[in-house]
Amino acid sequence: MAYRSGCHTTFHHRYHLVWAPKYRYKVLIGDVRLRVREIIRQVCDEMGVTIVNGALSRDHVHMFVEIPPHVAVSDFVRRAKGRSSRKIQQEFEHIRKRYWGQRFWQRGYFSTTSGNITDDIIMRYLDRHTHKDGFSPSA
Template identity: 25%
Template structure:
């Protein structure tokens, strides 16, 4: 078994920065992403955001590229939101791209 300690701060937004993550679905959005990350073998250490973007502090195992992880999280979550959440005001779409920053383990507590 490999030992890995890789920490990333990843940010991505909704398409055209539309305010799609309302307070009413926020917990559902975060819960889905945490579950999907777990399924991929990733660990979400923190999650949050506002109506038009999301922040994750995540550990991604070396067997999975960052791009594959983000693509899976964004793609499957948009599909899930559009097919499972009632009364969305419009189609849920994430903006292309993302921002990513590496973190050291000592930065997690700050």
């Protein structure tokens, strides 16, 4: 386990996050998938969130991230979902027509810390995930 340090803190806050498009439609494909990935990475860079691992399936975003203590998990997810929803609907007309109510993502998200299960179990799951095209640190 590697701890990270800030100006006044030392921490190891890892979260397993999952959220999905409304109605679990399989719309995270092709250019939409690449754009969602790019937007979420931008949000991570801006907020100091480190992507440990992740996968982008056709119908959900699945991430294992390290979030610094000054950033609330809910703020990170709110910004990632909000910005990606707005930009995806602006840039892809077929998405804007399908989600005419301007809500691309389902309400809420799943979040857990890696305390109940080990980091290795989460990493193995994400490595075996069927649509591995996501947020690996080397990509």
